[in-house]
Amino acid sequence: xxxxxxSSIVTPPxxxxxxxxxxxxxxxxxWRALEGLYASAPxxxxxESRLSVQGEGAARIEFTIDRRVHHAAxxxxxTIYFKMLDDAAFYAANTxxxxxxxxxxxxNLHFVRPVRSGKVVAxxxxxxxxxxxxxAEARLVDATGEEIGRGxxxxxxxxxxxxxxxxxxxx
Numbered sequence: 153x154x155x156x157x158x159s160s161i162v163t164p165p166x167x168x169x170x171x172x173x174x175x176x177x178x179x180x181x182x183w184r185a186l187e188g189l190y191a192s193a194p195x196x197x198x199x200e201s202r203l204s205v206q207g208e209g210a211a212r213i214e215f216t217i218d219r220r221v222h223h224a225a226x227x228x229x230x231t232i233y234f235k236m237l238d239d240a241a242f243y244a245a246n247t248x249x250x251x252x253x254x255x256x257x258x259x260n261l262h263f264v265r266p267v268r269s270g271k272v273v274a275x276x277x278x279x280x281x282x283x284x285x286x287x288a289e290a291r292l293v294d295a296t297g298e299e300i301g302r303g304x305x306x307x308x309x310x311x312x313x314x315x316x317x318x319x320x321x322x323x
Contacts (some may be wrong), residue, residue: 169213176187182209183205183247187203188316188321189317189320192317195235200312201213201216201223202214203243205297206245207247208247208248209243209244209247210244210276211247212273213240213243215236216269216273217232217267228266229251230263233261233300234259235261236272236292237274237276237291237301238303239314240276241259241277242288246307246314247277247278249282249286249309250314252313253286254286254307257307259303261290261301262301263300264292270294272294272300273292273293274291276288278289279304285306289303289304290305
């Protein structure tokens with residue numbers, strides 16, 4: 153009966169894997185708190201962007217590309233691709249970890265095509281792992297629906313408690 157009382161709001165111990173039901177009220181609170189955490193990060197004041205957690209293992213960031221983020225040839229600099237892909241994958245993975253902030257330990261990035269301006273969406277999705285290391289991927293799609301980049305990241309639990317971070321508030 154203990155398994156039935158557990159929800160995804162509690163990170164499972166290292167020796168267990170517990171799949172959460174899609175609609176767990178505690179999980180939704182964690183997801184909204186992750187959105188608050190994203191919004192509170194000082195780096196995100198530099199971009200017109202918004203995170204929305206789509207569910208367990210899924211995150212989406214909508215952002216706008218403009219000339220402030222261009223390289224010398226007039227398209228978005230690769231740092232923007234990395235930032236949005238890493239964030240989308242990171243938050244998709246962190247939906248499964250409710251007590252600790254994750255750290256990116258590696259990230260592979262593939263540039264598909266340049267983008268100069270407009271709305272872009274980063275879609276992150278958890279792939280594997282629930283213990284110490286999690287793997288997630290993300291893709292960037294421009295306003296016409298064309299993929300412009302993709303990446304895969306490895307994320308590790310840190311010692312930083314989510315509950316102690318500014319912006320992460322349950323309820």
